[in-house]
Amino acid sequence: xxxxxxxxxxxxxxxxxxxxxxxxxxxxxxxxxxxxxxxxxxxxxxxxxxxxxxxxxxxxxxxxxxxxxxxxxxxxxxxxxxxxxxxxxxxxxxxxxxxxxxxxxxxxxxxxxxxxxxxxxxxxxxxxxxxxxxxxxxxxxxxxxxxxxxxxxxxxxxxxxxxxxxxxxxxxxxxxxxxxxxxxxxxxxxxxxxxxxxxxxxxxxxxxxxxxxxxxxxxxxxxxxxxxxxxxxxxxxxxxxxxxxxxxxxxx
Numbered sequence: 001x002x003x004x005x006x007x008x009x010x011x012x013x014x015x016x017x018x019x020x021x022x023x024x025x026x027x028x029x030x031x032x033x034x035x036x037x038x039x040x041x042x043x044x045x046x047x048x049x050x051x052x053x054x055x056x057x058x059x060x061x062x063x064x065x066x067x068x069x070x071x072x073x074x075x076x077x078x079x080x081x082x083x084x085x086x087x088x089x090x091x092x093x094x095x096x097x098x099x100x101x102x103x104x105x106x107x108x109x110x111x112x113x114x115x116x117x118x119x120x121x122x123x124x125x126x127x128x129x130x131x132x133x134x135x136x137x138x139x140x141x142x143x144x145x146x147x148x149x150x151x152x153x154x155x156x157x158x159x160x161x162x163x164x165x166x167x168x169x170x171x172x173x174x175x176x177x178x179x180x181x182x183x184x185x186x187x188x189x190x191x192x193x194x195x196x197x198x199x200x201x202x203x204x205x206x207x208x209x210x211x212x213x214x215x216x217x218x219x220x221x222x223x224x225x226x227x228x229x230x231x232x233x234x235x236x237x238x239x240x241x242x243x244x245x246x247x248x249x250x251x252x
Contacts (some may be wrong), residue, residue, distance in 0.1 A: 003012040006052055006066065007045030010085040011056060018062040019088040022247055023078070026201065027051040029240065030067045036122070036249045038063065050078060057248060062211070063251050068092070072120035072161060072203035089137060089214045091247045095237055095240060096198040096221035097167065097231075099190050103153050105224050106235045108243050109196045111157040112218040120159050121124045124206045131159070131205040134214035137252055144211030144250045150242045155195040157217070159202030167197045172229040178180070186225060196221065214252075218243045 002009045010017070013201045017200060024030045034041040038055030041045030044064075045052050053065040066082060068075040096109055103109065116131035138154075145152040160166035164173040168186045186197075201217040220239025222231050 004046065004183050005077050006050055006081045006085075007047030008052060012044055013062075013064070013120045014091065014126075016062050016170075017086050018064045020061070020252065021064040021066050021082050021087045021090045023068050023092045024065050024073070025068050025070055025202075027067045027095055030065050030203055033093070033244055033248075034065045037244060038065065041065070041146060042081065048055060049055070051157045062068060063073065068200060071199050072118045072159070075122070075200045076207065078186055080211075083211050083213055088212065089252055090204065090208070090216075090218070091135075091250070092200060092204055092215075092217040093199060093243050094195040094198055094217065094219040094242075095220035095222045097225045098196050098221045099158070099225045099243065100193075100195055102196050103221060105221050105222050106233045106238045106242070107151040107153060108145065108246065109157065109219050109221060110138060110145065110152055110154045111183070111201050111202070111219070112138055112154055112204055112207075113158040114148065114157045114192060114202035115192075116159050116206065117166070118159055118203050121159075121203040121206045124203065124226055125127070125210050129206060130209070131202040132209065133201075133205055133216045134208060137216040138212045138248070140250045140252050141216055141246055144246045148245060148249060150246060152246075153195055156198050157201050158189050158194050160199060163199065167225075169229045197225065218246055
């Protein structure tokens with residue numbers, strides 16, 4: 001049966017079923033990953049812009065590349081359907097904004113857990129349910145980054161639902177008037193040794209624990225929120241490529 005949102009079925013994956021999915025928010029990143037880093041990749045579906053590809057790593061292992069869209073609600077739909085076609089491991093390859101001065105643009109953040117401020121996650125499990133990455137897959141990402149000599153940081157991520165208000169953006173937002181409880185939230189998170197902001201990992205981690213698959217997240221740092229609100233576009237490709245290199249080389 002073809003899954004409604006991802007646009008393909010388990011039967012479309014052939015006899016050598018992939019266990020691993022590499023998940024990106026951008027369809028362009030998914031296409032780039034599949035065409036550049038995988039062998040014999042083929043498009044499974046581009047329905048709703050949720051591009052999915054089947055390809056093979058250099059060791060012949062099949063891997064699914066899928067697009068989650070922006071934010072946790074979209075990701076939750078895609079991940080649910082990926083599990084239905086047999087996926088057992090999901091690595092999110094994303095972008096993020098640093099909130100610590102030592103986490104520089106161009107490096108990568110490997111999330112061991114998330115402060116999860118996401119409505120979609122609350123439909124999966126209670127608010128107090130821990131949003132933690134699979135420890136074995138996370139260690140494998142760290143070891144791969146070390147082997148590739150890619151600058152990385154391991155720690156806690158803040159997963160929030162909105163790019164502007166939720167990440168305390170005022171100067172670059174159409175709405176500079178934040179709710180009172182959001183004023184100073186970035187400094188509070190910095191004091192808690194949280195490394196970065198992004199918008200999907202917390203829900204992915206809760207889904208992994210509840211559904212029974214291994215979830216991990218590696219993000220390229222594209223903004224330094226201790227200095228400015230802007231995305232540093234000139235360094236985005238470097239950061240994203242580093243995150244992809246680690247994800248495709250991981251031994252899992």
